[in-house]
Amino acid sequence: MTRQAAIDACVHNCAAAESEIVEHLPAAWRRYIGRPGTLPNGGGAMPIVPLMPYHNPLGNKLRSATGVLDAPPGSDPATVLAEHLDAHAIERAVLCLDREMFIPALPNVRLSIELCRAVNSWTEERWLAADPRLHGVILAPLQVPELAAAEILRAARNDRMAAVLFGVNGLNKPVGHPVYDPIFRAAADSQLPVIVHAGLDCPVDTLTDPVPGGPPSTYTDFHVLQSTPLATSLVSLIGQGVFERYPDLKVLLVGGGVTWLAPLMWRFDTDFRALRRDAPYLRMLPSEYVRDRIRVSTYPLEVADASAFQRYLTAYDGLDGLLCYASGYPNWDCDTPERVGQALPAAWGERVMRTNALELFRW
Amino acid sequence: MEGQLLIDCDVHHRWKRQHEMTDYLPTAWRDEYIRAQGTETELSILMPAHHNPHSRGSQKRLDTFPGDGTEPGSDYPLMREQLLDRLGVTRAILGFDIGLEAKPLNPNFALPIARAMNDWSIDHWLSGDSRLLGAIVVPTEMPSDAAAEIRRLAGHPRLVHALVVANGIGKPLGHPLYHPIYEAAAECGIPIAIHAGTDVVPGGQMTASGIPMSRLEHFPLMIQPIFHHLSSMITHGVFEKFPTLRLMVIEHGFTWVPGLLWKLDAHFPIMRRENPIVRRLPSEVFREHIRFTTQPFDFVRKEQMVQLLESFDGMEDMICFSSDYPHWDADEPAHVISRLPSAWATKLFFGNACTFYGWDPADLVVST
Numbered sequence: 001m002t003r004q005a006a007i008d009a010c011v012h013n014c015a016a017a018e019s020e021i022v023e024h025l026p027a028a029w030r031r032y033i034g035r036p037g038t039l040p041n042g043g044g045a046m047p048i049v050p051l052m053p054y055h056n057p058l059g060n061k062l063r064s065a066t067g068v069l070d071a072p073p074g075s076d077p078a079t080v081l082a083e084h085l086d087a088h089a090i091e092r093a094v095l096c097l098d099r100e101m102f103i104p105a106l107p108n109v110r111l112s113i114e115l116c117r118a119v120n121s122w123t124e125e126r127w128l129a130a131d132p133r134l135h136g137v138i139l140a141p142l143q144v145p146e147l148a149a150a151e152i153l154r155a156a157r158n159d160r161m162a163a164v165l166f167g168v169n170g171l172n173k174p175v176g177h178p179v180y181d182p183i184f185r186a187a188a189d190s191q192l193p194v195i196v197h198a199g200l201d202c203p204v205d206t207l208t209d210p211v212p213g214g215p216p217s218t219y220t221d222f223h224v225l226q227s228t229p230l231a232t233s234l235v236s237l238i239g240q241g242v243f244e245r246y247p248d249l250k251v252l253l254v255g256g257g258v259t260w261l262a263p264l265m266w267r268f269d270t271d272f273r274a275l276r277r278d279a280p281y282l283r284m285l286p287s288e289y290v291r292d293r294i295r296v297s298t299y300p301l302e303v304a305d306a307s308a309f310q311r312y313l314t315a316y317d318g319l320d321g322l323l324c325y326a327s328g329y330p331n332w333d334c335d336t337p338e339r340v341g342q343a344l345p346a347a348w349g350e351r352v353m354r355t356n357a358l359e360l361f362r363w
Numbered sequence: 364m365e366g367q368l369l370i371d372c373d374v375h376h377r378w379k380r381q382h383e384m385t386d387y388l389p390t391a392w393r394d395e396y397i398r399a400q401g402t403e404t405e406l407s408i409l410m411p412a413h414h415n416p417h418s419r420g421s422q423k424r425l426d427t428f429p430g431d432g433t434e435p436g437s438d439y440p441l442m443r444e445q446l447l448d449r450l451g452v453t454r455a456i457l458g459f460d461i462g463l464e465a466k467p468l469n470p471n472f473a474l475p476i477a478r479a480m481n482d483w484s485i486d487h488w489l490s491g492d493s494r495l496l497g498a499i500v501v502p503t504e505m506p507s508d509a510a511a512e513i514r515r516l517a518g519h520p521r522l523v524h525a526l527v528v529a530n531g532i533g534k535p536l537g538h539p540l541y542h543p544i545y546e547a548a549a550e551c552g553i554p555i556a557i558h559a560g561t562d563v564v565p566g567g568q569m570t571a572s573g574i575p576m577s578r579l580e581h582f583p584l585m586i587q588p589i590f591h592h593l594s595s596m597i598t599h600g601v602f603e604k605f606p607t608l609r610l611m612v613i614e615h616g617f618t619w620v621p622g623l624l625w626k627l628d629a630h631f632p633i634m635r636r637e638n639p640i641v642r643r644l645p646s647e648v649f650r651e652h653i654r655f656t657t658q659p660f661d662f663v664r665k666e667q668m669v670q671l672l673e674s675f676d677g678m679e680d681m682i683c684f685s686s687d688y689p690h691w692d693a694d695e696p697a698h699v700i701s702r703l704p705s706a707w708a709t710k711l712f713f714g715n716a717c718t719f720y721g722w723d724p725a726d727l728v729v730s731t
Contacts, residue, residue: 174573259622
C-alpha cells in the first residue's frame with residue numbers, strides 16, 4: 001500500500017517547563033506566579049498546570065526515538081516534527097495540548113482566564129511559528145463561557161488555530177448544557193470545530209465523574225473507560241439541541257477509540273423513537289446528527305485482529321465518514337498512520353486518514 | 364414456537380400496596396419507623412433516583428396496568444395472561460421493580476428491608492405457579508449483610524441468583540469492599556445478577572462527565588456503569604478469587620461487549636502489573652463466567668446486528684433472552700430472533716440460561 005499523506009487530528013504537545021507559558025502572562029501575573037529557583041529545593045514558582053491522577057505503570061509516554069532525554073515527550077517542536085510528522089508523512093497536525101487542557105478548570109478562575117490567553121500566545125509563538133504543518137487549538141476559560149467566547153473570537157483571527165479545545169469540564173455539567181452555549185456559538189461563528197477530549201473530568205477540581213460507576217481503582221479501569229465521557233458528551237450535545245442552535249457547529253470527539261460508537265448509536269436511535277418528546281426541537285435521528293456534525297478520532301484504536309475489527313466497523317452504516325485519524329502522539333497508546341491504515345478497510349483509507357479532516361477543519 | 368422452551372431472564376414483579384411487603388419487617392422497624400404515621404402513609408422507602416422521568420410519568424406498558432389502581436407487575440393473573448401463557452414461557456425470573464428499595468437512606472435498615480422483600484416474594488409469588496423463579500435481592504451497600512442474606516436463602520429451590528441492583532457505596536462493583544457478597548454467592552453455589560440502574564441512587568455515579576438532562580439522554584447512557592463494574596471485576600480478580608462465581612448482566616443489552624473486551628484484552632499487560640491476581644485474559648473470563656440478557660434489543664437491520672456480533676467469537680453462547688415485562692421497552696421473542704441468526708434460537712431462548720443456572724432442559728416441563 002503506497003503511503004499517502006495523513007492529517008493528524010490530535011498531537012499532545014506540551015510545555016517543557018511551565019515557565020514557557022508563564023513568560024506569556026502580563027508582568028503582574030508573572031510576579032504573582034513567581035520564578036523557579038527563588039525558594040529552597042528549586043521552588044519559588046506556583047505550579048500552574050493541574051496534575052493527572054492516573055498513570056500507566058508502563059509509562060504514560062513513548063520513549064523518544066531521537067533520544068532527547070531531558071525534555072518531556074512532546075515538548076520540543078523539532079522532535080515532534082522530525083520523529084512524528086516527517087517520519088510518517090503527516091501533512092498537517094493539530095496540537096491539542098497535554099495537561100494544559102485542564103487549565104480552564106483551575107479553581108482560581110482569574111488565573112485560569114489569564115493562563116488561557118497565555119497558552120494561546122505560547123502556542124502561536126513556540127509552535128505555529130515552527131512549521132506551517134502545525135495547527136493549534138484555542139484554549140478558552142470554559143468556566144466563564146462569555147469570556148471563553150471572547151477569547152475564542154480573538155484567538156480565531158489567527159487562521160492557524162484549527163479548533164476550540166473543550167478539554168476540561170469547568171462547570172460540572174454535561175457538555176451540551178446551555179451554560180456552555182456561548183462557547184459553541186463562538187466556535188461556530190469562527191467556523192471552528194470544537195474538540196472534546198476524553199479526560200475532561202479527570203482533574204480533582206472537576207466535580208463531574210471521569211468514569212461511571214465510581215472512582216477507578218486502576219489505570220486499566222480508567223483507560224478502558226475513556227470512551228464514556230465522550231458518549232455522554234455526544235448524547236448531551238444532540239439531546240440538548242446544540243446542533244440545531246448552531247448550524248455551523250462541528251465537534252470532534254477524541255481519545256475513546258471507535259468501537260463504542262455503533263452500540264451507542266443503535267441504542268440512541270432506538271430510544272429516540274419512543275422518547276423524542278423530550279427533545280421536540282430535533283428534526284432528525286441522533287445518528288443523522290452524528291453523520292452531519294460529529295467526528296470521532298481513531299485514537300486510541302482498539303484493533304487486535306484486523307479482519308474481525310473490520311467486520312465490526314463495517315456493521316455500522318457510514319462509519320468511514322465519521323472517523324478522523326489522530327495519533328495521540330506521544331502518548332503510550334498513540335497510533336501511527338501506518339498502523340491505522342492497515343487496521344481499517346482499505347477503501348476507507350483516504351477518507352479516514354485525510355479527507356474527513358479536511359472537511360472538518362475546513363481546509 | 365410450539366414446544367420450544369423459553370426462559371425469560373428478566374421480569375419485574377411488584378406488590379400491590381407497599382404494606383404487603385412491609386408486613387414482613389420486624390415489628391419494631393415496621394411500627395416505629397415505617398408505619399409511625401400509619402399504613403397508608405408509610406415512610407417512603409425508595410430513595411429518589413436521578414430525576415429524568417418519562418413524559419407523562421409512566422415507564423410501563425400501558426396495557427399492563429391491572430385496572431384496579433395497582434401497578435403493572437403486581438397482578439399475577441395479568442402477568443400469566445400477557446406473558447407466561449401468551450409467550451409460552453417455561454421459566455420467568457422475577458426481579459422486583461427493580462429492587463432499589465434495598466438501598467434505603469438508613470444503612471441499618473438495608474438488611475431488614477431486603478429480607479422483607481425476599482420473604483414477601485417467596486410467599487406471594489414463588490409458592491404457586493412453578494414457572495416463576497425469583498432473586499435474592501441483597502443490600503449492596505452493606506456487603507456483609509448482603510452475604511448473610513445470600514446464605515440465608517441460597518438453599519431455596521425457587522431462588523436462582525443474588526440480585527445486585529442499587530449501588531449506594533459508589534465504588535465499582537469489583538472493589539474489594541464487595542467481595543463478601545461474591546464469596547457468599549460462590550460458597551452457596553448461586554450466581555450473582557446485576558440489573559441496570561445500579562448507580563442511579565444517591566451515592567452512585569451513573570454517567571461520566573455529567574448527569575443526563577432528559578429521559579432521552581438517560582436511556583442510552585444508563586448502562587455506562589456496567590462497563591466499569593465489569594472492568595473492575597477483572598482488574599480486582601473477582602473470578603480468580605471466586606472461581607465458581609458466575610454473573611448474569613441484566614437489562615444492559617450486549618452489543619457493547621466486543622468493544623469492551625477488545626479494550627480490556629489489550630490492557631492485559633498493564634492490569635497484571637496493577638494486580639498480580641489477574642491471570643486470564645478478560646475475554647476468557649467473560650466467556651466462562653458472564654452472560655448477558657438481550658433486552659433492550661436495538662432496532663437495527665438483522666444483517667448489521669449479525670455482522671457486529673459475529674465479529675467476536677462466541678457471542679451466541681453469551682446471550683440469554685429476556686422480556687423485561689412490563690417495562691415500556693419490553694422485548695418479544697419473535698422480535699429478538701428476527702434479528703439474530705436462526706441457528707442461535709436454542710441457545711438464546713433456553714440453552715444458555717440452562718447451562719448458566721445449572722438446569723437440565725429435560726427437567727423443565729411447562730405446567731398447564
